[in-house]
Amino acid sequence: MQDCEIVIHRVEFSVQSLTMLSILKRLRCITLAITGTLIAYKGDLGDSYCLAVKLAGKPCPSYKRVDEGFKVAYAELAKKHPSFGFADKIPNYVWRKICVRDSFVKAGYEYDDETFENIFSRIYATFGSAVPYRIFPDAIPFLRWLRQRDVTVGLVSNAEYRYRDMILPALGLNQGSEWDFGVFSGLEGVEKPDPRIFEIALKKAGNVAPEAALHIGDSLRNDYLAVRGVGMQALLLDRFKTTDAVDWRKSGAIVLPDLIATKEWLTSEVLK
Numbered sequence: 001m002q003d004c005e006i007v008i009h010r011v012e013f014s015v016q017s018l019t020m021l022s023i024l025k026r027l028r029c030i031t032l033a034i035t036g037t038l039i040a041y042k043g044d045l046g047d048s049y050c051l052a053v054k055l056a057g058k059p060c061p062s063y064k065r066v067d068e069g070f071k072v073a074y075a076e077l078a079k080k081h082p083s084f085g086f087a088d089k090i091p092n093y094v095w096r097k098i099c100v101r102d103s104f105v106k107a108g109y110e111y112d113d114e115t116f117e118n119i120f121s122r123i124y125a126t127f128g129s130a131v132p133y134r135i136f137p138d139a140i141p142f143l144r145w146l147r148q149r150d151v152t153v154g155l156v157s158n159a160e161y162r163y164r165d166m167i168l169p170a171l172g173l174n175q176g177s178e179w180d181f182g183v184f185s186g187l188e189g190v191e192k193p194d195p196r197i198f199e200i201a202l203k204k205a206g207n208v209a210p211e212a213a214l215h216i217g218d219s220l221r222n223d224y225l226a227v228r229g230v231g232m233q234a235l236l237l238d239r240f241k242t243t244d245a246v247d248w249r250k251s252g253a254i255v256l257p258d259l260i261a262t263k264e265w266l267t268s269e270v271l272k
Contacts, residue, residue, distance in 0.1 A: 024266040026212065027233075029205040030146055031154040031183075031198070033217035034163060037237055038139040038155075039171060041132055045070055048132050049103065052122040061109045069107030073099050084160045084186035092160050092186065096124055128162045130170035136239070142259040143178040152205045153179045156197060156215065158222070160186030181205065192219075193226035202230070216262065220244070224253045235262065 032038060046067030054060040077099050081088050085095040100120050104110065111119060126132055146153050157163060164175075164182050173179065181204045185191035188200055198215065202208050210231030217223020218237050227234040235254040238245040248255050256262050 022267050022269050024149065024151065027151060027214050027266075029152040029154060029202070029208045029213040031156045031201050031205075031213065031215045032143075033215075033219070033223050034155055034157040034159060034168075036218035036239065037216060038143075038173065039133045039135050040239075042134050043132075045132075048126055049100070049123060052119045052126070053109075055122060056115060056118040058111070058115065058119075061104075061107060065107040066103060066109070069105070070099070070103040072106050073102035077102065082185075083189050083191050086186060086189035092162070093124065096120075096127075100124075128166050130167065133167065133171060135171045135173065136259070138259040140172060140178055142263060143173070145263065147178075147180070152181070152208070154201050154205055155179050155182040155184075156192070156201050156217075157182070158185045158191045160184065192222035195226050195229045198227055198230045198232060202232070216259075220248050220251060220253065224248070224251065235265070237262070 035041075044063060044067045046063040046065075049066045049070070050060045050063050077095070081090055081095065084090075084092055097120055100123055101116060104116075143153055155168075161184065164184055164187070168174070175182065181201075183197055183201045183204065185197065188197065190196045190200070201215075202210060202213060205213065211233070214233040214235065215223060215227040216235055216237060217227075218239065220236065224234045224236055235256060236245075236248050237259070238248070238255050238257055241257075245255050254265070256265060
């Protein structure tokens, strides 16, 4: 009888020692991708390129062909000179000029040097501003909510310096009020899905342990598999209800529709 009472007492003590702890309280750092997570293009990239052509006094080419041409040109140049030409010390302006010219060429359009300079200067200026982008309405409230809870907030993106210095501030996403640090491939010389970019993020966050960090993004390859490879936690946003989300879930990823749902998930309690 006495042994039974001891067992019961131990069980009661064990149950009482279990506490409920929100997911957020287990984290010291949360990093986020930018495009597709915090901001998005207002339209297709080809729209902005063709508008620049029209403003230069030339007939507007096929939006779709230019958009497809850009995808091919960007992929080829990124492979040849990754991280926006970081290792080869190619100036950002030059890297972008090569990419834009190749985009038009692959779409079947070529311009003389003077005309192209006119077109490119418009495109470069446009994509260094807030004009072609829109910010998701839940982005700023979510980031500020995290920082108010003493969570270090970082941005990890395959982007060049203008995102940090020009585009994000123009959209109201400011370092010090919405985010604490950024890791931009064009400045670091390493880009997703290379796991090293997340190791840089952990170091910038104050040498946070991987298990105490979470990354939020919208690409299985760049924002989930690479993240899990360094031991960080990860979740993906399916803002556009893409069919890819089916494969994301099959890979074991947590998939949520937006940052409002993410906030609810972070504050949900689990047994510690």
